[in-house]
Amino acid sequence: xxxxxxxxxxxxxxxxxxxxxxxxxxxxxxxxxxxxxxxxxxxxxxxxxxxxxxxxxxxxxxxxxxxxxxxxxxxxxxxxxxxxxxxxxxxxxxxxxxxxxxxxxxxxxxxxxxxxxxxxxxxxxxxxxxxxxxxxxxxxxxxxxxxxxxxxxxxxxxxxxxxxxxxxxxxxxxxxxxxxxxxxxxxxxxxxxxxxxxxxxxxxxxxxxxxxxxxxxxxxxxxxxxxxxxxxxxxxxxxxxxxxxxxxxxxxxxxxxxxxxxxxxxxxxxxxxxxxxxxxxxxxxxxxxxxxxxxxxxxxxxxxxxxxxxxxxxxxxxxxxxxxxxxxxxxxxxxxxxxxxxxxxxxxxxxxxxxxxxxxxxxxxxxxxxxxxxxxxxxxxxxxxxxxxxxxxxxxxxxxxxxxxxxxxxxxxxxxxxxxxxxxxxxxxxxxxxx
Amino acid sequence: xxxxxxxxxxxxxxxxxxxxxxxxxxxxxxxxxxxxxxxxxxxxxxxxxxxxxxxxxxxxxxxxxxxxxxxxxxxxxxxxxxxxxxxxxxxxxxxxxxxxxxxxxxxxxxxxxxxxxxxxxxxxxxxxxxxxxxxxxxxxxxxxxxxxxxxxxxxxxxxxxxxxxxxxxxxxxxxxxxxxxxxxxxxxxxxxxxxxxxxxxxxxxxxxxxxxxxxxxxxxxxxxxxxxxxxxxxxxxxxxxxxxxxxxxxxxxxxxxxxxxxxxxxxxxxxxxxxxxxxxxxxxxxxxxxxxxxxxxxxxxxxxxxxxxxxxxxxxxxxxxxxxxxxxxxxxxxxxxxxxxxxxxxxxxxxxxxxxxxxxxxxxxxxxxxxxxxxxxxxxxxxxxxxxxxxxxxxxxxxxxxxxxxxxxxxxxxxxxxxxxxxxxxxxxxxxxxxxxxxxxxxxxxxxxxxxxxxxxxxxxxxxx
Numbered sequence: 001x002x003x004x005x006x007x008x009x010x011x012x013x014x015x016x017x018x019x020x021x022x023x024x025x026x027x028x029x030x031x032x033x034x035x036x037x038x039x040x041x042x043x044x045x046x047x048x049x050x051x052x053x054x055x056x057x058x059x060x061x062x063x064x065x066x067x068x069x070x071x072x073x074x075x076x077x078x079x080x081x082x083x084x085x086x087x088x089x090x091x092x093x094x095x096x097x098x099x100x101x102x103x104x105x106x107x108x109x110x111x112x113x114x115x116x117x118x119x120x121x122x123x124x125x126x127x128x129x130x131x132x133x134x135x136x137x138x139x140x141x142x143x144x145x146x147x148x149x150x151x152x153x154x155x156x157x158x159x160x161x162x163x164x165x166x167x168x169x170x171x172x173x174x175x176x177x178x179x180x181x182x183x184x185x186x187x188x189x190x191x192x193x194x195x196x197x198x199x200x201x202x203x204x205x206x207x208x209x210x211x212x213x214x215x216x217x218x219x220x221x222x223x224x225x226x227x228x229x230x231x232x233x234x235x236x237x238x239x240x241x242x243x244x245x246x247x248x249x250x251x252x253x254x255x256x257x258x259x260x261x262x263x264x265x266x267x268x269x270x271x272x273x274x275x276x277x278x279x280x281x282x283x284x285x286x287x288x289x290x291x292x293x294x295x296x297x298x299x300x301x302x303x304x305x306x307x308x309x310x311x312x313x314x315x316x317x318x319x320x321x322x323x324x325x326x327x328x329x330x331x332x333x334x335x336x337x338x339x340x341x342x343x344x345x346x347x348x349x350x351x352x353x354x355x356x357x358x359x360x361x362x363x364x365x366x367x368x369x370x371x372x373x374x375x376x377x378x379x380x381x382x383x384x385x386x387x388x389x390x391x392x393x394x395x396x397x398x399x400x401x402x403x404x405x406x407x408x409x410x411x412x413x414x415x416x417x418x419x420x421x422x423x424x425x426x427x428x429x430x431x432x433x434x435x
Numbered sequence: 436x437x438x439x440x441x442x443x444x445x446x447x448x449x450x451x452x453x454x455x456x457x458x459x460x461x462x463x464x465x466x467x468x469x470x471x472x473x474x475x476x477x478x479x480x481x482x483x484x485x486x487x488x489x490x491x492x493x494x495x496x497x498x499x500x501x502x503x504x505x506x507x508x509x510x511x512x513x514x515x516x517x518x519x520x521x522x523x524x525x526x527x528x529x530x531x532x533x534x535x536x537x538x539x540x541x542x543x544x545x546x547x548x549x550x551x552x553x554x555x556x557x558x559x560x561x562x563x564x565x566x567x568x569x570x571x572x573x574x575x576x577x578x579x580x581x582x583x584x585x586x587x588x589x590x591x592x593x594x595x596x597x598x599x600x601x602x603x604x605x606x607x608x609x610x611x612x613x614x615x616x617x618x619x620x621x622x623x624x625x626x627x628x629x630x631x632x633x634x635x636x637x638x639x640x641x642x643x644x645x646x647x648x649x650x651x652x653x654x655x656x657x658x659x660x661x662x663x664x665x666x667x668x669x670x671x672x673x674x675x676x677x678x679x680x681x682x683x684x685x686x687x688x689x690x691x692x693x694x695x696x697x698x699x700x701x702x703x704x705x706x707x708x709x710x711x712x713x714x715x716x717x718x719x720x721x722x723x724x725x726x727x728x729x730x731x732x733x734x735x736x737x738x739x740x741x742x743x744x745x746x747x748x749x750x751x752x753x754x755x756x757x758x759x760x761x762x763x764x765x766x767x768x769x770x771x772x773x774x775x776x777x778x779x780x781x782x783x784x785x786x787x788x789x790x791x792x793x794x795x796x797x798x799x800x801x802x803x804x805x806x807x808x809x810x811x812x813x814x815x816x817x818x819x820x821x822x823x824x825x826x827x828x829x830x831x832x833x834x835x836x837x838x839x840x841x842x843x844x845x846x847x848x849x850x851x852x853x854x855x856x857x858x859x860x861x862x863x864x865x866x867x868x869x870x871x872x873x874x875x876x877x878x879x880x881x882x883x884x885x886x887x888x889x890x891x892x893x894x895x896x897x898x899x900x
Contacts, residue, residue: 033495033693036495036496037496037520038495038496038497039496039497039498039499039775040496040497040498040499040517040520041498041499041500041501041775042498042499042500042513042516042517043499043500043501043502043773044501044502044503045486045501045502045503045773046503047484047503058478059479059480060478060479060480060481061480061481061482061483062480062481062482062483062484063482063483063484064483064484064485064486064503065483065485070483074481077479077481077552078479078480078481079479081469081476081479081552081553081556082476082477082478082479083475083476083477084472084475084476084477085475134694135693135694135695135816137693137695169816171695171816171817178697178816178817178818179817180814180816180817217662217663217898247575248574248575248613249575249611249618251616324478324480324482325478325480359812359821360810360811360812360821360822360823360843362810362812363808363809363810363811363812363821363822363823364809364821364822364823364843366618366619366620366841368611368618368620369616369617369618369619371840371841371895372841373660373823373841373842373843373893373894373895374821374843374893375812375819375821375843375845375893392819392845392846392847392891393845393893394662394821394843394845394891394893395893396662396841396843396893396894396895397895431662431894431895433662433663433891433892433893433894
């Protein structure tokens with residue numbers, strides 16, 4: 001992309017400011033099936049997300065080509081039809097940016113024969129570890145990406161990241177019952193590629209669901225494991241988005257500096273944590289910083305992008321993410337760990353349910369009201385320990401109520417695939433429907 | 436997008452190490468999205484994407500790679516890098532490529548891309564206005580239109596070359612109703628492989644907008660749905676997402692061929708109640724999920740999946756078909772060049788039955804009538820699925836009674852299909868997007884109104900009385 005040519009042509013045609021975000025990513029992945037490589041892929045692509053201001057309105061184009069004439073024309077065409085009241089802004093730059101090195105050179109130089117060999121071993125281990133295993137699928141992938149922002153004010157920002165993932169899925173059968181399970185690792189440290197742990201996770205995940213029972217459909221004390229908590233938390237924290245507040249889609253309207261969650265909860269946005277999801281600047285080029293969103297249950301800040309910050313007369317908070325339309329998002333959303341191990345939470349629950357994960361959020365969750373009705377993977381807690389799995393079940397309730405009825409917070413933090421650092425929670429009274 | 440001679444060179448570079456099949460899939464795509472929020476144009480954006488995906492097959496192994504750089508150097512390098520996965524001698528050489536004529540099943544009158552944005556905005560504002568004026572409790576309205584134009588070119592080592600041009604558009608009408616701390620939404624999203632004429636004259640945007648507003652207001656005053664096991668009547672149209680999740684996905688060769696589906700090895704077996712017959716048809720003119728050719732160049736087909744409850748067909752792509760000893764039947768699809776294609780659905784529906792909607796309701800003593808569904812998910816290995824209801828009512832003594840909200844339906848595909856005990860004659864299809872291994876693709880789901888004798892319904896409203 002000839003940036004000079006693009007910026008000067010844009011200026012000539014009346015675009016008062018222009019920002020280009022270049023995203024490059026390259027990936028190699030391998031899948032195995034029945035002891036052979038069933039699938040191998042090598043991919044790379046470069047995409048430009050370009051936003052320009054024409055007559056105080058934004059026009060946008062996403063493109064894989066660098067045809068500057070086409071780009072400038074489309075931006076103007078798009079800007080011309082915008083009617084919304086707000087004044088568009090392209091960021092001139094933050095005073096300073098925290099530099100964090102989260103690109104792993106060790107990973108870049110990793111001889112791929114090593115993880116491929118481990119992948120074959122993983123497949124073997126999964127097949128042999130438990131006689132109930134009837135099918136196994138494993139996949140490894142290595143990704144590196146680069147994100148660069150350049151704008152007509154001379155701002156130049158760049159960051160790189162790389163990571164690998166390994167997924168294992170197993171299908172187990174016992175008598176006539178079939179269940180599936182998953183294990184994975186996502187990391188940028190080759191030393192964390194532990195095939196025994198992945199295999200154990202997948203097999204336990206699958207086999208623990210066999211032999212399910214049912215319970216009466218009513219409300220129970222519930223221990224939500226980290227994955228289920230993360231799913232619900234993302235909706236809850238979505239209400240802290242200034243965009244939702246300004247569009248009347250949030251339950252946190254007018255609640256800044258008031259109690260919105262249990263006193264036991266402190267939830268932070270941690271973009272500068274040194275991990276694969278870290279970001280030094282948001283997608284508008286605003287420097288990011290670590291911040292408490294909820295401190296001991298009190299809402300301390302809304303999350304802003306440039307537009308919402310301008311509307312509220314405050315500073316942007318580095319939460320502007322998106323490519324052609326900038327929305328609001330968190331990075332490394334984290335719950336401060338509490339005092340209790342998972343076993344201690346189960347003991348505290350006494351009798352109730354242990355919910356490992358929930359699915360169907362895209363359909364069963366009302367993001368605006370927080371009402372949910374979701375399929376769940378759950379187990380019975382009897383006298384403080386997990387006694388048996390539950391057959392297909394749903395859990396229902398409201399996200400606001402969940403985070404306001406926390407009885408205890410777990411101490412083990414786990415990073416989810418979606419970039420949330422979550423812990424298990426004990427909550428009071430969750431509606432369960434069991435077959 | 437590339438010359439036949441370059442295509443031959445790239446294919447042969449890929450075949451150097453013993454692959455038995457090579458394919459270059461090229462795509463040039465343009466999309467445009469406009470949205471109106473609370474009566475004002477809020478966003479307008481364009482995307483342009485062009486690239487190539489190269490696939491090599493050798494027995495039961497596949498390798499795939501893509502690049503957005505279509506230069507000769509880049510394509511040859513990609514083919515060469517991919518060929519390194521095999522160690523063998525060349526068994527196939529491409530000498531020439533024959534262009535196969537592709538018949539266009541989906542004609543349009545006025546391309547959305549040749550329509551001035553102002554005309555499209557005028558139609559969207561009509562819908563937006565109807566929603567916001569329906570009731571003072573409707574506080575947010577959003578009307579948008581997304582259009583996609585794709586030029587596809589496929590070259591393969593069978594000596595074939597295909598070219599196809601496709602356009603589609605979909606309007607989104609949604610609104611949010613708020614009363615106190617109750618927030619509910621309504622939504623309609625009609626789409627087709629047609630041009631502007633579809634939105635301007637062929638569908639009634641104002642009626643669809645009014646329906647979205649009606650649903651939002653209805654749910655504001657709805658009671659929380661009771662939970663438990665009960666008969667469930669599923670409305671026509673988007674109710675077909677049940678079949679899509681519970682049965683359609685498990686019938687795709689990608690899962691079936693690897694014995695990872697509950698319906699693997701089920702041809703000739705009774706997998707549904709004897710009144711159920713179902714079809715996947717990629718040839719329906721102008722339908723949202725249709726294609727002229729599939730994404731590996733095979734002509735699309737009308738595939739009978741279930742006949743009188745017996746499994747008679749699968750959705751098969753050539754590669755997964757190898758494991759099954761069956762040829763691809765026009766069901767090979769991918770989101771774009773960045774995805775390796777695999778067997779997917781197109782327009783999937785349960786065929787008409789012999790009852791009427793009134794007969795089904797009258798025959799139900801106590802149960803749920805889910806008029807429309809929100810969306811769902813399935814695990815093909817276990818057949819377990821879930822989906823939410825966006826508009827539902829309790830049926831008591833053969834009559835439709837109070838509206839309920841927050842219902843989630845769960846079950847196992849193979850069990851539910853056997854429990855369909857009444858099917859009406861009001862078949863309709865609705866549009867949606869389906870996500871799976873080869874990406875997000877446009878599909879239609881459909882069915883007549885039908886009843887499932889017993890299903891688990893999740894909700895916070897206590898026991899069903």
